[in-house]
Amino acid sequence: MYEIYKVFIKNYRVYTSEGMIHENDGAIFLKNLTAGKNLEFSEIKEGKIDFIASIDGLLKIDVNTLFELNCIDDIMMATLHNNFEVKKGLKVAGTRVIPLLVEESKLNEAKKIVGDKKIVEIVPFKPKKVGIVTTGNEIYHKRIVDKFGPVIEEKVSKYGCEVIGQVICPDDKDVIKDSILSFINQGAELICCTGGMSVDPDDVTPTAIKETNAKLVTYGSPILPGAMFLLAYYNNVPIMGIPGCAMYHKTTVFDVILSRILIDEKITKKDIAAYGHGGLCMNCEICTYPACNFTKI
Template sequence: MQFGPVPLSEAEGAVLAHSLSLGEVRLKKGHVLSAEDLARLGAAGVREVIVARLDEEDVGEDAAAEALAEAFSGSNIRAANASTGRVNLHATEAGLFRADRSLVDAFNAIDPAITFACLADHSAVQPGEMVATIKIIPLAVSGASLARALGAIGVSGLAQVRAFRSLRVGLIATWLPTLKSSVMDNTRQLLASRLSLSGSELEEEIRVAHDAEAVAGEIVRMAQLHEMIVVFGASAVTDPQDVIPAAIRRAGGEVERVGMPVDPGNLLVLGSLGDVPVIGAPGCARSPKENGFDWVLARILAGEPPTSMDIAGMGVGGLLKEIPTRPQPRQPVVKQSRSPGADVAVVLLAAGRASRMGDAAGHKLLAAFDGEVLIRKMAGTALASRAGRTIVVTGHRSADIAASLAGLEVKLVHNAEFASGMASSLRQGLGALDADVSGALVLLGDMPALTPAHLDRLIEAFAAHGGTAIIRASDGERRGNPVILPRSAFAEAMALAGDVGARALIESGTWPVVDVEIGPAARLDVDTPDAVRAAGGVTESPGAD
């Protein structure tokens, strides 16, 4: 491949290296230049362009990325559409993501032009979750390098998702006078929620005295009925001869390991009775926060029960820190009758500077429509819809925005990094959602024509498509806002940066996109004083801070 600047007279058929935007002339990186393109560029005063000229054996960036992604088919991994040389890979099943570091390193050593980045080995994933990305750095790669990379992917074990098995599970809970029954009830619910991620079911719970003989008897009985046994002790394990490991031995089973180098999770016990795994859960597993119990449980559910040496190797990365922006994925699931859309939450973005309003006209979200401040009107629209809850992300003039929302049942989340762009507000909003939310309706704060009925129409479409598609409002011909993001898109949305919104996710091709016509309201926003007045609003008092 030849790369560099060339005069327009020599650029026909070459690949544009950098995007160009000159008045009405807009050409994207990777575009193959035509004679018409060159004529328009010449008319705009351009004399040379930076291009790539592909040799006969070269393969374009998108074609190369798609070929590499296709090589992962059959590994419970599917590829999104390639764009600018990148293609993202997603799990098709709930399971355990496996990646062999030595094989991945060898792949990335083939050619710096070809890169593969993925989750950590043994990461638990859900369907639709992004597990890896392939990026072709230049505009094309040599056919020889591509062939070597394809051969490396063909080596068994480079990367795959091992699907979780659906197991029948029994719970043995020991009690002492100091342990409240409500704690035991919550523990049962939380374990059931953890198991539900794999389709497994907690079929039975038995509560016995904190005594090795009593626990051993239940292990023997349950091993005849269930495919896995979890024991929650009323008191923490302090010795290999303590109640839970002693009970496993008395039942005729084997103790693989007492203790693990993962914190929280140090006091885990792992054993078995025949082919039935028995886990003595550490006390931290009574919490939804990630801990060593989750790591061991995921491996067993994926058909890879860890050995003592496997657990001994978990120390690097075994210090688990809670990430404030990451929703807790294992909150107890409370089954109750809910109205349609109750598991969709609204993320109302109200953090921007509204710079196009100018200093004299004040903040657009504090303009008045029918005597009501715009941001309060937008929050009221969200609350009157079928959505279950509303998060409002504030930033610029957060105190004034908050005061305008006084008395409304909304949760305020402040984005201290609002100046960096929309992506930071989206991260804050999604990070504040509860774990049982299946979709986020991303609502801009400056769209006064939207009504609760419009939002309900989007929510109904989201439910009709099983909560797996991106739902986007349109005016029949043009795409607009709001959009609903499914939970499977949250991780990628929280990885966005800069002044980027949901469009990047839509264009990735990872999720189906369903357009729902709601009329002109999908395109009506008020970014300028003239737009406020044209929409029937009154700008904030001049001179507002």
């Protein structure tokens, strides 16, 4: 082996005259190449480095570049799923050189593939001012008690969001529309509309949202629970039409999309459509979301 690779020691690192790199140096190279913001790192052990979240936030993985990187022999990287909601201190990825010595040419190939992109990073949540518009004649006339408001407030509050108000509207599209626009004029950065999201004749919330002149992204999602979800943008203010399942299920489409909204990601129709693969909740007796298969893309 020594005759083939002509190994010599320099500053406690192993190099060779045949263009070979020691596993530990290779792992450092891959870490520096792929790691984005808000990460900490384990010590190197046998050519392996772990990536650890240094903040609470949303894990973003460049899935296509990760795939290309893993097509190179003798190096690897494994991560949690893209858009995984993480807490500070959670291990989110690991990379290593597989043999003791790796060809320098393979690391150069990795550099060409990754370029200036970063495969792994954590994006912090940005708390928003939230307006809740709850619709329905039965709630408006106090024949039933509103259960939507407390659920929405609890979910957004865990991200540090401020609910600046809740308005309860009858099934009148003009009143609903005006309530949405009023919250936006008050500085709301996210509008959550609850009630009236089905296809019954008196369910006019989707129409009211459209008539604000907001740009509709989708009315409907391939996520269960959450098929009758609506997303639109009034300029840069997201408007979410939240279906009734949010009252009864611990985790729904609202939880999935909310975390991305709170990193200021502009969600597209294709983003929503991609959730079809994995968008079926198993309704486990004990919910472990996000540490489960639901909506992992």
